[in-house]
Amino acid sequence: MSSFFKSRSAQITVLIVSFLLVFIPYFIPWGPLDWLSGKLMTIAAVTNAFTIVIAVYSQFRRSGRFINERRKGWVYHIYLLALMAIMTLSGFIFGQHAGAYEWLLLAVVTPLSSVIYGILAFYMSSAGARAFRARSPHAALLLLAGFVVLMYQAPLTGAFFPGIEGAAVYLTDTFGMSVSRMFSISVSIGAIVLGVRMLTGKEVAFLGFGEGDE
């Protein structure tokens, strides 16, 4: 029986049924089907939340290997596991509104998270400053557009040269938006293609199968 559930065709059948249960109600609004679809999504949401347990387990196993084999950076893995254990235990034992957990979150996690985010500004500025070079007519046009948008983004500019808003908005609403749309459409089409490949059994790596596995 277990070999049946482990088989490729059984798992793809479950995938197709789940897909149809969620997909069809978008086009055929029928009470019982809506209810079933809603229940399935709730089950998926709850099941998904529990996958964090697998993530924690996998991280412990991976870090355990690093530490046992004394691989490069193994000390950091001890630090990582210790912090994971402290955060998890303080949350479970004292609760998320207790002093210990809140302190760890507010005094350790959030400042570190903010620092990493802040550092990005330096990297982005440095990269931008050194990458914007008029090496060709195309690059010069890009530079010009970047210059107008950057000037507009500086709050003081708009106060003295209100006209710059029109130029900057034109650039973002035409060239910027068309690229953004192209990106979104490409991602969506890619997702649809991937979905079709998964449903037709051409993409099975996500189920843990290799090429030719049954």
Place this chain on the structure above:
Amino acid sequence: MADEGGIYKRMATYDKRWVYVALFIVVLGPLINPIGMPIGISAQTRHYKAELDTLQEGDIVFSTWNMEFSGYMELKPGVLATHKMFIEKGVKLCIAFGHFEGVALPPEIFKQLKKWTDDYDYTEGEDYIIIGYVFPNEAAVAALAGDFHANVRVDWRGESIEGTFLDEIQNGGDFAMISDYTTGLATTNIIRHIVLEYDTPMVVNSIGVSVPGHLANLDAGLITALLASTRGGAELEFLIGSPGPGLKSMDAFTFGHYSLIIFIIIGNIGHYGWTRRSGARDRTGIR
């Protein structure tokens, strides 16, 4: 041996640490001692405020905090200014998080809003309810959008939400508006499963790098208004007449942008002079 490139080469290949130092100084100076330079108010922010002005007392707004604490630092002015408007208008708020760090946000945000919550007697449980980290993934958003009470029975403190204003909410279509603050977590899922399904109006306060993506959503009518980054928040603070962290940071914002422009100009002058002199445009090194 003589320097082949001279001053132009030095300008074209300046050390990136100069950018770091300059940025650090021009940002830190005005933050410590703000100058109070004037700012321009964009049409986008005026439109955002006009959208919020359509809300009536008692309307239930879904305030979705799709941000980590780090992202909150950029969105803080917009978050505070928008919530000040909500409190003043007597709007009811259902607050949800899209990141586990969200649990650190309410104490910080409501501490900043204390004057408003005290003045308008705006209390948790009666006027706003925090339902916590309910958006770990797309399935959760879809499930909550379709049947709110099947997925949310208690608030973030574990208190039942039965008998509160959330009784009026059955699905995503029962909210008067969604007010989203995003670094890009569950926002797209909310658009897919609430906005497209129930036609619920949605306004977004986004970090700078995500603005171009949201402009396409705005243009397509998926969201009704967009507040862009710290600057948008500062403009909203100005429009509602309540200066806050956004307006305080605008001097640093201006100087930061201008310093970047100066570095770009220096680099290009150097690049042009150096490659013209040496005739070796292809060898231009960026170190």
